[in-house]
Amino acid sequence: MMVVVATLAVGCVLACAAVGWVVAQGPLALRSIGAQKMPAGDHLRWRNLVAGFASDLRTGAPSLWIVGADAPNALIVRYPRPAVAVSSGLLLSYTRTEIEAVVAHCILRLLDESSMRRMSVAVAVGRTGHGAGPGDDLKAASLTRYPPGLAAAISKAEPAIGRFAPFWFVAEAPGPLGPFERAAELLDL
Numbered sequence: 001m002m003v004v005v006a007t008l009a010v011g012c013v014l015a016c017a018a019v020g021w022v023v024a025q026g027p028l029a030l031r032s033i034g035a036q037k038m039p040a041g042d043h044l045r046w047r048n049l050v051a052g053f054a055s056d057l058r059t060g061a062p063s064l065w066i067v068g069a070d071a072p073n074a075l076i077v078r079y080p081r082p083a084v085a086v087s088s089g090l091l092l093s094y095t096r097t098e099i100e101a102v103v104a105h106c107i108l109r110l111l112d113e114s115s116m117r118r119m120s121v122a123v124a125v126g127r128t129g130h131g132a133g134p135g136d137d138l139k140a141a142s143l144t145r146y147p148p149g150l151a152a153a154i155s156k157a158e159p160a161i162g163r164f165a166p167f168w169f170v171a172e173a174p175g176p177l178g179p180f181e182r183a184a185e186l187l188d189l
Contacts, residue, residue, distance in 0.1 A: 026077035071158035101150035
């Protein structure tokens with residue numbers, strides 16, 4: 001009887017540790033890129049677009065983070081609630097239409113909780129898994145109603161690589177299509 005109880009206790013501890021490791025991937029990703037909470041009065045265009053899309057989709061706005069990097073891209077995670085980290089390079093170099101496309105894409109990915117869980121598990125076990133794909137792009141393009149804006153945003157982004165690549169708006173390799181193919185498919189719509 002003691003052996004059964006001890007085995008169950010060890011199993012529970014391991015299961016809790018595994019869940020904790022998966023949940024920790026969002027905060028670890030933010031920390032790994034040096035993301036900081038976006039100050040309330042900063043980047044109002046970005047904030048307004050995020051708030052507008054969140055309202056249109058009847059969801060809460062994610063917490064907003066900023067990454068002091070010239071390479072344009074955005075990271076989408078749960079922290080433990082939805083969070084989007086955007087590079088200063090994206091905010092400075094993208095047009096309003098391109099920023100709108102990135103916001104739509106990020107919020108729609110955050111709304112797909114099962115996909116976010118799969119990405120977190122994949123990152124936690126060291127697999128690159130699948131990041132953004134054609135389905136995510138089609139949803140975002142249908143929301144903005146301007147596929148060329150999303151195609152341009154994808155084309156201008158610097159693809160992320162490494163362990164946390166599935167969390168990025170544009171990443172090299174983890175998705176079913178690379179950035180060039182994603183943009184080309186959008187331009188065919």
